[in-house]
Amino acid sequence: MWDELLTPLDEVAEHMHVWAVAEVEDESVASISYQLIGAARDLADLLGVKAEAVLMGKDVEGLAQELIWRGADTVYLLEEDALSQYRTETYAQVLANLADDRKPEILLFGATDKGEDLAPRLAQQLGTGLLPDCTKLEVDQAERILLGTRPTYDGGLMETNACPEKRPQIATVRPGAVEPYPPSESRRGDLEKISVESVEEVTAKVLEVVKEVPEPALRHAKIVVAGGRGVGSADGFKLLQKLADELGAAVGASRGAFDEGWVGREYWVGGAGGITIGPDLYIACGISGAIQHFLGIKDSKFIVAINKDPRAPIFEFADVGIVGDLHELVPALVDELRKTRS
Numbered sequence: 441m442w443d444e445l446l447t448p449l450d451e452v453a454e455h456m457h458v459w460a461v462a463e464v465e466d467e468s469v470a471s472i473s474y475q476l477i478g479a480a481r482d483l484a485d486l487l488g489v490k491a492e493a494v495l496m497g498k499d500v501e502g503l504a505q506e507l508i509w510r511g512a513d514t515v516y517l518l519e520e521d522a523l524s525q526y527r528t529e530t531y532a533q534v535l536a537n538l539a540d541d542r543k544p545e546i547l548l549f550g551a552t553d554k555g556e557d558l559a560p561r562l563a564q565q566l567g568t569g570l571l572p573d574c575t576k577l578e579v580d581q582a583e584r585i586l587l588g589t590r591p592t593y594d595g596g597l598m599e600t601n602a603c604p605e606k607r608p609q610i611a612t613v614r615p616g617a618v619e620p621y622p623p624s625e626s627r628r629g630d631l632e633k634i635s636v637e638s639v640e641e642v643t644a645k646v647l648e649v650v651k652e653v654p655e656p657a658l659r660h661a662k663i664v665v666a667g668g669r670g671v672g673s674a675d676g677f678k679l680l681q682k683l684a685d686e687l688g689a690a691v692g693a694s695r696g697a698f699d700e701g702w703v704g705r706e707y708w709v710g711g712a713g714g715i716t717i718g719p720d721l722y723i724a725c726g727i728s729g730a731i732q733h734f735l736g737i738k739d740s741k742f743i744v745a746i747n748k749d750p751r752a753p754i755f756e757f758a759d760v761g762i763v764g765d766l767h768e769l770v771p772a773l774v775d776e777l778r779k780t781r782s
C-alpha cells in the first residue's frame with residue numbers, strides 16, 4: 441500500500457534505532473519519559489534495532505541510569521549550560537545536530553507542552569513529517585513504517601497516520617497511552633556523553649518559570665461536582681463552583697469540557713488520560729458518560745447524574761439520575777442547600 445510513497449532503500453537503511461526524547465522536570469525525569477522508553481523498547485524489538493534515550497539538560501547525568509533500567513540500550517547525554525532550561529530553539533538545534541549525525545529511524549516525544557512544542561520544530565528542521573498525539577503505536581515491520589493512531593472528531597473516529605516518505609519518523613505520544621516498564625536494576629546499557637557544539641545565540645530568554653498549580657483537592661476530595669460539555673461555557677463552571685462551595689466539594693470536568701478550553705487539564709477526570717478518582721459522592725452535570733470518563737469515576741461510592749437527555753449513557757451507571765437542564769437544576773440545588781443552612 442505504501443509502494444508509491446516509499447523512501448529510497450538506502451535512506452531507510454542508513455536510519456536505525458528508536459529514540460525516546462526524555463523530559464526533565466524539577467530535576468527528575470518526567471514520567472512520560474519512562475512511557476516513551478517503554479514504547480521505544482517495544483518498537484525497537486519489532487524492528488530488530490536498539491531503543492535509545494536522549495537526555496538533555498544541565499547536571500542530569502544522575503538521571504540516566506533509570507532510563508536504562510526502564511528499557512534503554514543507550515542513553516545519549518547532552519549537558520550544557522544552554523540546556524539548563526527548556527527553550528525551543530536551543531533544544532531543537534541541539535537535537536537536530538544529533539539526529540543528523542546519528543540518523544535515528546524513529547523519534548518519540550511526549551504529547552506534552554514541551555514535546556508538542558519541540559517535535560514539530562525538529563520535524564521541520566529535519567525535513568520530515570510528524571505523527572501527532574498518538575494513543576497507539578504500531579509498526580509495519582516489512583516496510584519499517586511507524587503507524588501512529590490518535591482519536592479524532594472528539595474521539596468518534598480513530599485515525600492512523602504514517603510518514604513513509606521521510607526519515608526519521610517522528611511521533612508525539614499522549615501521556616498514559618503506553619505503560620512504562622517497571623525498572624529492572626539488572627538491565628545494562630551504555631551512557632554516551634555527546635559534546636554539545638556551541639549553541640547559536642537564540643532570541644528567546646527564560647525570565648521566569650511560573651508553574652501551573654494542579655488542583656490538589658480533586659484527586660482526594662470526598663465530594664466532586666463535575667461538568668461536561670453540557671455546561672456550555674467556561675462561565676457555566678462558575679455555577680458548578682457555587683454548588684461545590686456549598687458542599688465543600690472539588691470541581692472536576694470531562695474531557696469534553698477540557699477540549700472546549702473551559703477548564704485546565706488538572707480538572708480532567710477519566711481513566712484514559714484524566715485523573716482517576718473515587719469520592720464518596722460524584723455529581724456529574726452535563727456529562728454523557730463515555731467509557732473513558734466512567735473508567736475514571738467507577739470507584740465513586742455514589743454517583744448523581746444531571747443530564748437533559750434521558751438516554752444519556754451516564755444514567756446506566758448513576759445511582760441517582762435527574763433528567764433536566766443543569767442551568768435550572770444546579771441553581772435550585774444551591775438555593776436549597778443555602779436554605780437548609782440558614
Ligand SMILES: Cc1cc2nc3c(=O)[nH]c(=O)nc-3n(C[C@H](O)[C@H](O)[C@H](O)COP(=O)(O)OP(=O)(O)OC[C@H]3O[C@@H](n4cnc5c(N)ncnc54)[C@H](O)[C@@H]3O)c2cc1C
Nearest residue numbers: 591595668669670694695696710712726728732733748766
Ligand atoms: C483515547 C481517548 C481517551 C479519552 N479519555 C477521556 C477521559 O479520560 N475522560 C473523559 O471524560 N473523556 C475522555 N475521552 C472522551 C470521551 O470519549 C467523550 O468524548 C467525553 O467524555 C465527552 O465529554 P462530555 O460528556 O462532556 O461531552 P458530550 O459527550 O458532548 O456530552 C454532553 C452531555 O451534556 C448533556 N447536556 C447538554 N446540555 C445540557 C444541559 N443544559 N443540562 C444537562 N445536560 C446537558 C448532553 O445531553 C450530553 O449527554 C477520551 C476519548 C478518547 C478517544
